[in-house]
Amino acid sequence: MMDLLFWAPVLCAGGVAGASTGLLGSYIVGMRIPFLGICIAHAALAGAVFAALAGMTGPGLLGPALLAASVTAVLVGVVDPQTIRTDINVVLGILFSLTMGLAFLGLGLFSVFGVSDNEVRNLLWGSITFCRWRDVWIMSGAAVVEIVFVVLFYKEMRAILFSRTHAAAAGVHVTLVWTLFLLLASLVLTVNFQMVGGLMIYSLLANPAVAATRLVRGYGPLLIVSTGLGALSGIGGLLLSAVFDLPTGAMIVILSSLLVALAALVARWRQGK
Amino acid sequence: MNGSVIEIEALQVQRDRRAILSIERLSVRAGEVLVVLGPNGAGKSTLLKALIGMVRCRPGHVRVLGADVGALRSAALTRLRRRVAYLAQTLAPGSEMPLTLREIVAIGRTGCAGLLRPLARGDWQRVDHWIACLGLQPIARRPYAALSGGEQRKALLAMAMVQQPEVLLLDEPTANLDAFWREQMVAALTELHRTAALTIVLVCHDLEAIPPTTDRVLILQAGRPVAHGPCDVVLTQEHIESLYGRGLAVGCRAGRYLLVPQPAQELTP
Numbered sequence: 162m163m164d165l166l167f168w169a170p171v172l173c174a175g176g177v178a179g180a181s182t183g184l185l186g187s188y189i190v191g192m193r194i195p196f197l198g199i200c201i202a203h204a205a206l207a208g209a210v211f212a213a214l215a216g217m218t219g220p221g222l223l224g225p226a227l228l229a230a231s232v233t234a235v236l237v238g239v240v241d242p243q244t245i246r247t248d249i250n251v252v253l254g255i256l257f258s259l260t261m262g263l264a265f266l267g268l269g270l271f272s273v274f275g276v277s278d279n280e281v282r283n284l285l286w287g288s289i290t291f292c293r294w295r296d297v298w299i300m301s302g303a304a305v306v307e308i309v310f311v312v313l314f315y316k317e318m319r320a321i322l323f324s325r326t327h328a329a330a331a332g333v334h335v336t337l338v339w340t341l342f343l344l345l346a347s348l349v350l351t352v353n354f355q356m357v358g359g360l361m362i363y364s365l366l367a368n369p370a371v372a373a374t375r376l377v378r379g380y381g382p383l384l385i386v387s388t389g390l391g392a393l394s395g396i397g398g399l400l401l402s403a404v405f406d407l408p409t410g411a412m413i414v415i416l417s418s419l420l421v422a423l424a425a426l427v428a429r430w431r432q433g434k
Numbered sequence: 435m436n437g438s439v440i441e442i443e444a445l446q447v448q449r450d451r452r453a454i455l456s457i458e459r460l461s462v463r464a465g466e467v468l469v470v471l472g473p474n475g476a477g478k479s480t481l482l483k484a485l486i487g488m489v490r491c492r493p494g495h496v497r498v499l500g501a502d503v504g505a506l507r508s509a510a511l512t513r514l515r516r517r518v519a520y521l522a523q524t525l526a527p528g529s530e531m532p533l534t535l536r537e538i539v540a541i542g543r544t545g546c547a548g549l550l551r552p553l554a555r556g557d558w559q560r561v562d563h564w565i566a567c568l569g570l571q572p573i574a575r576r577p578y579a580a581l582s583g584g585e586q587r588k589a590l591l592a593m594a595m596v597q598q599p600e601v602l603l604l605d606e607p608t609a610n611l612d613a614f615w616r617e618q619m620v621a622a623l624t625e626l627h628r629t630a631a632l633t634i635v636l637v638c639h640d641l642e643a644i645p646p647t648t649d650r651v652l653i654l655q656a657g658r659p660v661a662h663g664p665c666d667v668v669l670t671q672e673h674i675e676s677l678y679g680r681g682l683a684v685g686c687r688a689g690r691y692l693l694v695p696q697p698a699q700e701l702t703p
Binding site for chain 2: 187191193243314315316320322323324326327330331332333336370379380383
């Protein structure tokens with residue numbers, strides 16, 4: 162039997178992480194910029210690695226990680242793909258390789274300085290099974306900020322989802338809302354990647370959103386279904402891991418991938434009807 | 435404004451230190467339809483982008499609805515763009531998310547409704563009105579990506595119209611459309627101009643796409659105006675040959691123009 166006292170905060174963290182990354186992912190997948198997620202996650206990792214090198218530990222790593230992620234997000238925001246005549250994914254690819262290079266440089270420096278790098282290595286894979294209620298509250302706080310953003314800028318984000326150029330031409334405050342979205346993405350990803358891990362975040366960003374596109378149409382339903390499937394992936398993966406004593410991260414990733422396959426089958430079945 | 439909603443003076447747009455558009459003087463009066471013709475790379479699309487501040491133009495002045503576009507800061511430019519609807523040449527690839535046609539058309543009301551305010555019932559009524567006007571009602575709930583090229587163009591035209599613009603800038607609205615859809619689009623533009631009394635600047639390189647309500651034609655070549663005036667003065671055999679070479683004759687019927695290939699024996703050496 163599961164130890165409920167131990168698993169309750171873990172399951173809540175899984176649900177909140179899945180839901181908030183699922184919601185964020187519906188925008189990131191919608192705009193076809195999946196690199197944004199791993200780019201910001203690796204920037205946060207680099208920030209945390211260098212903070213750990215400077216002697217910071219535990220929750221103290223969150224601030225520098227958030228700072229590095231926000232700087233990267235602002236950089237993405239100020240670069241105008243039209244001005245530099247380069248696709249946004251190319252820009253993200255360059256930034257991703259830079260942030261990953263910085264993170265691995267920092268990891269390499271641990272052995273040079275003879276310091277243990279166990280804590281920052283956990284950030285790569287996550288440590289959701291060690292999650293406590295305090296972590297759940299922090300993750301829930303970020304999720305609330307995300308929901309407030311989506312409610313306030315619901316229609317502007319719909320326009321940006323379609324096309325930033327068309328939205329700007331229609332008199333939408335694209336620069337302001339896009340920059341705020343990037344800062345929100347850095348907050349949500351940084352807070353969640355400490356628990357879920359930089360690598361698992363990518364699957365939670367992409368899979369629920371892709372599955373939602375196969376199941377429903379329309380902006381509002383997509384956001385709701387993507388959020389729900391994210392939560393289902395998080396909680397379901399943790400439950401499977403607890404019941405069958407299997408690796409947590411792997412179960413979350415596999416379950417979210419299975420949901421995509423299932424959604425594709427449902428969509429195909431509907432088309433055939 | 436002297437009755438002019440668009441005034442251009444000594445406009446020059448440069449790319450890679452080369453002038454790609456250079457217009458000494460041009461004005462468009464309220465309610466006028468100006469068609470901009472020219473071969474590929476003539477600077478037609480750049481002209482439209484300069485009118486809404488999407489390309490920088492130095493030196494020179496572009497005044498649209500009384501505002502000096504080059505001098506506007508971000509917020510003021512955003513406000514101007516709500517009064518000037520722009521239909522881009524390339525169809526937006528759209529989102530990976532299956533947004534519906536109705537949601538895409540509603541993007542035109544997004545800026546007008548203002549920040550932090552949801553679209554009101556009146557906004558949605560306007561959206562549905564233009565969807566009906568352009569005959570898009572039966573496909574209003576279908577995902578934008580699942581529509582044909584012609585339907586997507588009409589959806590984008592509806593998106594521009596729900597802005598209730600004073601000026602409509604259209605960049606090759608009939609590009610990639612077959613004859614049926616092209617005629618639908620020309621008819622829609624003619625009707626729009628008749629009912630909404632809009633000022634329209636239409637960029638195209640097919641004479642068949644010129645609406646019968648056109649007041650003036652401007653021909654651009656290599657970024658410079660080579661002819662400018664009423665249709666019957668500008669759309670002459672001489673100008674067409676300078677644009678597209680010999681072998682094409684200009685035809686005109688009931689205010690519509692078209693190009694007809696000339697038989698080889700009719701071409702003088």
